[in-house]
Amino acid sequence: MEKRIKKSYICRDVNKYHIDQDLVHFHIPTVGDIAVFEVVSIGKHKTIQGFDKRNAAIYPGDQIMAAFGTRYATGQFEGYVEMNPFHEYQILGAGGTVGIIHSMHQRFTSVGPTQLKMIGYAVDARGEILNTKKARQPEMMPYTGAAQSLTKIILSIGSSMDSGKTTTAAHIVRGLKKNGFRTGFIKLTGTVYTKDCDLNYDNGADVVADFSAMGFPSTYLCELEELLNLHETLLMQINAKELDYVVIEIADGLFQRETEMLLTQSRFMSGIDAVVFSAGDSLSAVQGVKTLQEMNILPAALSGLFTASPLLIKEVKSKLNLPIYTIDQLATGELLQLIKEPLGSIA
Structure with missing residues (x-):
């Protein structure tokens, strides 16, 4: 049975897509790029805010849809979108922001971030990666x-x-x-x-x-x-x-x-x-x-x-x-x- 993908809030408008797993190996992500990840381990984030604003519990093995982004939060995480493709990422924010953590507040060092494994990018019928920012750019x-x-x-x-x-x-x-x-x-x-x-x-x-x-x-x-x-x-x-x-x-x-x-x-x-x-x-x-x-x-x-x-x-x-x-x-x-x-x- 195909796993249900838990769609995060930032991806709430994404409906038609398919997953391209080959892009994982060479595409350098940019802010807003949408991808599907497998939860590897639970750290600070035990939930993600879903497309319907409901905080959905996540567990190892779950699949989530999120977008690449940065974060500056002195009380939580500092994270970036790196200029290299990786296979593992971290949840930076519960609304669906994913990236690579560079530093975190000391209160989270014992639990660490929630770890994700990249499955593939969400692409349209032409094979182009869906991007939350680009979708709204005309507006x-x-x-x-x-x-x-x-x-x-x-x-x-x-x-x-x-x-x-x-x-x-x-x-x-x-x-x-x-x-x-x-x-x-x-x-x-x-x-x-x-x-x-x-x-x-x-x-x-x-x-x-x-x-x-x-x-x-x-x-x-x-x-x-x-x-x-x-x-x-x-x-x-x-x-x-x-x-x-x-x-x-x-x-x-x-x-x-x-x-x-x-x-x-x-x-x-x-x-x-x-x-x-x-x-x-x-x-x-x-x-x-x-x-x-x-x-x-x-x-x-x-x-x-x-x-x-x-x-x-x-x-x-x-x-x-x-x-x-x-x-x-x-x-x-x-x-x-x-x-x-x-x-x-x-x-």
């Missing part, structure tokens, strides 16, 4: 800046991967909806997995979208122009002109490559109406604001994990004269009083 729009002028945009950024910026974004969305505003959410950068979009949708967002909608298994190592095109495309995709606000989240911390690239790019920042900066503790809050000031950005407000501690809030208030909001305050819409005017620089 990508060139950046003009027009889309970001259609609505007010609030940018949620953080000091690190786990600083609380997604929770901050979701509670901003909740506060906006509570006050009667049509609100969208975009996860602009990161590694494919729907958790962040789902959380914002559950908090009331009228529409959500992320980079995977345009076939990106991840955005790590994308060029600036590609990110700007993606920004424009996603805003148009969610019909930004029909929304009062769009909350946009950028993954990881201020020093991450794509985050820093966007924050220092005037074409991107000129369309942002307010920045909310999340931090994990008082030191990262204070130093993060100083880093943003060096980028000519003054946050409208601070939030994040540190706001769970009254003592940490007190420490930050002693160093900074900026509004600080807990998630409960964001959820009531208190931020609205600060974002009625466009973002100003500190120059």
